[in-house]
Structure formats: C-alpha cells, structure tokens
Amino acid sequence: MPFSKEEEIYQEHILEHYEDPFHRGECTDATHADEGKNPLCGDKVRIELRVNPDGVIEEAWFEGKGCIISQASASMLLEEIEGKTVEDAKAFTTNQMLDLFGAKLTPNRQKCCLLSWRILQSAVYSPVGGEGGVEQESYSGPHSGEES
Template sequence: MILEHANQPHHHGNLPTADKQIELRNPTCGDVLELAVKLDDSGKIADVAFSGTGCTISQASASMMTDEVIGKTPAQVAEMVEAFSEMITAKTDKDYEKLLGDAVVLEGVAQFPARIKCATLAWKAIYQALQEGGHEHE
C-alpha cells in the first residue's frame, strides 16, 4: 500500500482555489512538501492537494493524509495529527485505524527513526496550515 500511494499519489498537484497554502521542508533528507487546502462554508476541508519532492515514505504519507482529512474540521484534523505522531513515535497498543484509516500502515516507521520526519512532514503541514493559518492564497 505504501508503494501504491507513493507511485500514484492521491490529491497530488495544484489547488488554485486554495484558502491556505504552506511549504515545509525536511532538511534531514531534502523532502519538500507544498500543501494547499480549500475549506467549505462550514470550515471543513473541502479539498486538499500536495506537490513537491520527497522519498517514498513522505510521498505515501502525504497521499494517505490527503485521503483522510477531506470532510474533516480543523479540530478533527488536529486530533488525527496528534494520533499519527503518537503512533509512530510512542510504543502504545492503541488502535489507530479508526482515526487514521489507511495511514495506519505507516506505524512500522517507528522502527526507523531516520524516517519519522519523512512520515510526519505532511501531517505537520496540514496542522500548521489549519491551526496557524498557513499562507493566505491570493
């Protein structure tokens, strides 16, 4: 599933109607992620797109994240981001699948500390775009 998302990423491209945009970089391995978010009138995520370059893990994680956040409120996304971070950094027996969907397959990244930043890049980007405002699209 990770290779499928990395090779044929969902929601990859540009989103000209975005309300929020952000670019994050992972200086450790050179991943660059540009994320654009469109909110609906109720404040939920109506659409999201990402572009940039990165390793298989960062691209797959971004693809999975975009699938899971559409239709969610910023508060729900914040809860998902916290759960994702906890899933790949803490040793817990929680069942993350209900909250994170397919992204739960990235749980194994915890065994590879050098790849944790790759997996979390997209999740940090969506959190920052929604919570801190990102950059307003003009």
C-alpha cells in the first residue's frame, strides 16, 4: 500500500534524523545525564545535558543503539529541547513527544519513541557527580529502566 504525501514526509524526516542525528555523541562538561533501555526490544539511549545556572539547557547530546524509531526520536527530542529551560523539558508531555515524532505508531512502537522522553525526564533530575547547574528536587516519575 503506497504512503500518502504526509506519511512520505514523516518517513523522510525520520530517516534524516536516524541517518544524520542531531547531537549524537558525548556532551563535554555535562551537568546532567541518565540512560536507559527498553527491555522488550533492546533499544538503549543515554542523554547528557549541560544546564547553566539559570536552568537553560545549553547543550543536549545522546548516544544509543536500537531501532530507527528510538534513535530518530532521541535526535528529534534533543533538537526540540536544546536552548529551552529545564522547566520546559519537565513540562514536555508524552503527547507532545508523539506529535513531534509525527508518524502514527502502534503501542509497542510508541515505547520505542518515548524511550528518550523518559530518559530526559529523569536526566533533568540526575546531576553528574552529584552537582548540577540547577537546584535539584526529587523525581517521582517513571525511571528510565522501568516500563511505563
């Protein structure tokens, strides 16, 4: 069955982020980081952030292995949140993440797409070396190693 024009655009956008991802690698001078995996399929993602004292995410980088969806969505998410505040990142919802990704996904594939979102949500509460650029509070959401 052929794709509609909109589906073709989403497919191209996803492939671009997978083949030439935004900020894949390590963040020098990271202040916050976390990593996790999806045990159902083996996708793995690590997110490193450099947050300034005003709570702005100055840099956002990721490393990972997995399917096109998990890796492309990590790239899309970091491109979206870099330059925004930690509060903006905390307020970014699962529905916004799925909208950002664009393509319709089955519930199992949504978990691939939301892996980087879950890790970002815990990374903003996970200072590297116990010190961060912003005042820390306890995180009560799902941890990246847990299934949602």
